[in-house]
Amino acid sequence: MTAGVVGARPRHVPQTELRSGVGYWVASLASMMRFDYGRVRQWVPMMIVIQTLMGAGMALLYGFFYPHITAIRALYITTGAPTLALVPVGFVMLPGTVAEQKLEGTFDYIWSLPSPRSAQAASTFTLFTLFALPGSVFALLVAAWRYDVHLALSPLLVPAVLLCALMAITVGYGMALAIPNPMVTNVVTNALMFVVLLFSPIVYPASQLPAWLATVHYFLPFYNMAVVIRAGLTSGLVAHVAISFVVLAAWTAAGAAATAWVVGHRR
């Protein structure tokens, strides 16, 4: 805005005015990431520890339930461990963080900041995806050491893990935003964990499920997460990997759409 006619509107541009443009969006993303990182920095080590304990602990624990751990069982448990470590970050910790932010008012504060809300959401997605990675690597290492499994790593692992982490976080965030009551979010996440730990073919083959439950899991994200990660760690154990990638991408899109729908409504 340039100096115009004397006596016209004041030249002062309010700080809270929403600006736009690609450059502004990128700058907002960078500052939101610094802001978010600064807020959660002290919790990052604990998050990684919890996640490692969860993934590695579950991998050890599943082994106790079997009288004999055959080679194929050991392979399934080991390659399921990274998936088990990724699920809680997206489906439990992130919704929990959002619920807490809603209760203490931080959530409204962040929405009041003069940065595009899409940049705010993108910052959360990026940071949590990065946080989710070390824990799942540790979980895999512990499980591989415990069961003495030899893995065949393929380059497919990188997109598989990144997509799984992004999917879990996008869906978890969309869910936390779309459900207004934090108590309900809490119940839903706990129920989800129960389903994931007991009734999802992550550490055992889908063929052990009743047919109807297996069909349900083809459309849910958990089984497909296990498939793509297992495909990156083994050769010849899983088939139809492309379909699983598509299902995961669809869930990511759905999570992003839910997020966009909620943040697009200015209260």
Added chain:
Amino acid sequence: MVEASAATLVPHGTVERGARHWWHDYTVMVLWHLASLRMWLVTLTVVQLLAGVGFVLGISLFFAHIPTTAALFVSTGVPVVNLLTVGMILGPQLVADQRSNGSYEYLRSMPVSRSVAAAAWYTVCLIGGVPAMVVALGVAQLRYDLPLHVSPMIVPAVLLTSFAGTMLGYALGHAIGSPMATRMITQLLVFVVFGFAPVLYPLSQMPRWLGAVNWWLPFRQMAVVTRAALTPGGHAAVMSAYVVLGAWAIVCAALAGRALGRRP
């Protein structure tokens, strides 16, 4: 307290002692808990039923064909989990919530003795645990056709398991000041009970050293006494299990009593 006035004036909120008063206070406190926690108890019962039945049914998915031993161990371990959920896991979390929102001091100001408060809470924990346990066992019997044989020893086994768990939770909830620490510890306990104690699977399937550590902990012994009362045949280690469990119950009750402090 001034001696002269003690005979005539009983200050409001002083505990009256004696068996008759104890029984009266006890019934009032049980009713008070049931009324104030009615929503919580309904939700709890549903969650307990789903978790118990879910575990009994879900374990068969881990195997292509589930061996009878595995089904038997899970089905006779789930009652322990059901009994512990209220007293040891949700109880301390409830106390932590009460500390956070301030109702804790109010509850402590009630004119009842420590033993009444503990006994009333123990009763509520039994009410919250036993129905789910019965349903889970029934479902297990239907699903797996197990060789279950319920002996009268189930009564002391259930009472002592629930008592030891409730007292452990009571000690945790009242002795630990920070609600955050209480939540962390109880969540850790869930993990230990479900996975790292031989409750839902045989002792032989865990590393020997971990089994030895578990001998000193209450959870393995809870599973031993409960399983002995639900399955036929002689059980060698039952007596020692009752002794260890009893010791835990007494120590935890003493700790909880110390933390609560004597009510004037």
